[in-house]
Amino acid sequence: MADDDAAEESVQQRNVPPAKHVIYCGVCSLPPEYCEFGGTVSKCEQWLKKNNPEMHAKMYSEDAVNEKLSSLSVEARAKAEKDSQKKAAKAEAAATREAEKLANSMIYIKRVERNKRKYVTVVSGLEAFGYDLKKVAKDLGKRFATGSSVTKNAGNTGEEITVQGDVSDDLFDWIEENLENIPEDNVECIEDKKKKAG
């Protein structure tokens, strides 16, 4: 604490500018003044309008936009416009692809028999929807008061969550209630009948 005070004092004494706090765009991560160069300008603008109306008013006013344009030659302007259209189209396509991928991503809840009448429940696919498996595993452990951990899947191609006990049905409901990103249609319960350990 004393050190902090001392540091601050010396900054003031020597008339040094204090650290600046730059705001970063919640959509493209750049300082908002640079949003125009990415492919997500319209989303960026919406974000700024919501999160920093003052800056938004300054940056997206008609005057500001005209001024930006007038500093470029006609040629450069046309090029820049084409470039930003290309970028926007690219970003759009990427967003569509991502949405399609998500629509086709499935969450599987699988009951696996470990020993006679001993089951574990395995959930796979959550990571595609942006969930942190470790965190979800912890939440599930708490919810079902049982062991729950992140494990490697059978083919060793990825990770899944293994919950001790047969909690398939409750788990299905829990996902629906707690993991908002996942549409119900994308969750499926399957039963492992072959007694093959997962």
Next chain:
Amino acid sequence: MFKKDIQPGAKTKVKSSVQRGIRAKVLETYPLLEPHIEEILPKKSQIDQTKLPDRVTLYTLPSTPLFWQHMDDPILPHLTLVHKYPHAFHRLRVDRGAIRFVLSGATLMVPGLTSPGGRLPGEAKGGEGDEEGRWGEKDLSEGEIVVIEAEGKESACMVGVLKSGTGEMKKVKKGVAVEGGHYLGDGLWKLHLD
């Protein structure tokens, strides 16, 4: 330097002796950071280092990126640090037209700095953004670390090493100005460690 997305290596603790060395190097390279050094690299803190591809080391505290270094080259600041302490670095300015090239990872060419919208040391033209001392007075030599700001913008968009002295640039007005730097939106910018 960071055109591609980065897969970071393991994060390890920096020994306190090495940490002292880093602090000294930072102060030697950026003397104007001196009043802020306790804010940036507090003496009692534990800095971590993460290995990045192409023999780059990233220094973080605890996971906020501060500086990066290619092999034993000079230590360069992360752009978020530049944004906090812009006055502590040598600054140049590119014209508006060059911004989108910088942000796409292109090599920064001299004309982007020597055109009417650009600024080199001693070239405050009394226009917008030409506040006192922003561009410095003395020319910079090849190899010096520079922060690149942009016409009509407040914050910097790149940091890198000069490939040619600024005096030379004013004369020749062509060639490579800065190569292989760290720019807004590059792999280093997008890297998030936890």
